[in-house]
Amino acid sequence: MWEAIRRWFDPRELRSVGSRPDYRFSLANERTFLAWLRTGLALVGGGLAAAQFLPPLPLAHLREVIAVALLLLGGTVAVRAVDHWARTERAIRLGEELPASRFPAVLALAVGLGALLLVVAVLAGTVGRR
Amino acid sequence: MTGDPGLQPERTRLAWRRTLLALTAVTVLTVRQALTGGLAGALLAGAALLGWAATLALCWPRATGSGPVRATSRTMPVIALAAVGHAALGVLLALRGVW
Numbered sequence: 001m002w003e004a005i006r007r008w009f010d011p012r013e014l015r016s017v018g019s020r021p022d023y024r025f026s027l028a029n030e031r032t033f034l035a036w037l038r039t040g041l042a043l044v045g046g047g048l049a050a051a052q053f054l055p056p057l058p059l060a061h062l063r064e065v066i067a068v069a070l071l072l073l074g075g076t077v078a079v080r081a082v083d084h085w086a087r088t089e090r091a092i093r094l095g096e097e098l099p100a101s102r103f104p105a106v107l108a109l110a111v112g113l114g115a116l117l118l119v120v121a122v123l124a125g126t127v128g129r130r
Numbered sequence: 131m132t133g134d135p136g137l138q139p140e141r142t143r144l145a146w147r148r149t150l151l152a153l154t155a156v157t158v159l160t161v162r163q164a165l166t167g168g169l170a171g172a173l174l175a176g177a178a179l180l181g182w183a184a185t186l187a188l189c190w191p192r193a194t195g196s197g198p199v200r201a202t203s204r205t206m207p208v209i210a211l212a213a214v215g216h217a218a219l220g221v222l223l224a225l226r227g228v229w
Binding site for chain 2: 009068075082
């Protein structure tokens with residue numbers, strides 16, 4: 001794992017494998033990375049907003065739980081984005097199959113499930129009643 | 131293959147600008163939350179602002195097309211690290227009142 005992290009910060013190594021691809025593929029990979037990063041930043045922003053703008057909720061620490069869950073999810077998305085970008089760039093340079101990933105499906109399910117739980121909480125009057 | 135000499139680099143520059151804008155919004159939220167926490171909070175807010183300025187300076191060539199831009203560079207892990215930093219700072223600040 002540390003080896004992979006070191007590789008993210010050492011672009012020369014990534015540049016040394018395989019052959020230089022059509023720059024348009026690298027740019028597309030870069031934009032995909034940025035789109036994922038914005039997704040992560042939106043989750044982090046949502047967590048910060050939950051911590052600051054939600055009133056204290058009747059259920060003890062529910063506000064903090066919501067905030068921390070969103071913040072951790074956002075941080076995970078950002079780390080995974082840079083890892084996936086590096087692995088994709090490597091695959092493009094080596095002419096290999098692009099890395100497949102379950103992460104988007106897992107994230108979608110996690111966000112959907114979280115939203116469902118919040119809907120239940122709102123209907124049960126745990127959230128939103130002053 | 132027909133080339134599109136300008137469009138892909140421009141789309142990528144715009145994507146960088148949107149991302150830096152998102153990072154700026156998150157920085158504002160972090161600073162706003164940190165400033166409610168006394169001296170330690172003020173120090174954290176200062177650190178967040180410094181990190182924001184450093185990230186912006188590092189990513190500026192990618193967002194504007196000035197300077198050399200290589201396909202593989204440290205800007206990607208750095209801007210991801212900025213997002214993770216805000217997440218960690220946010221967890222710290224959100225849990226401040228809990229214990």
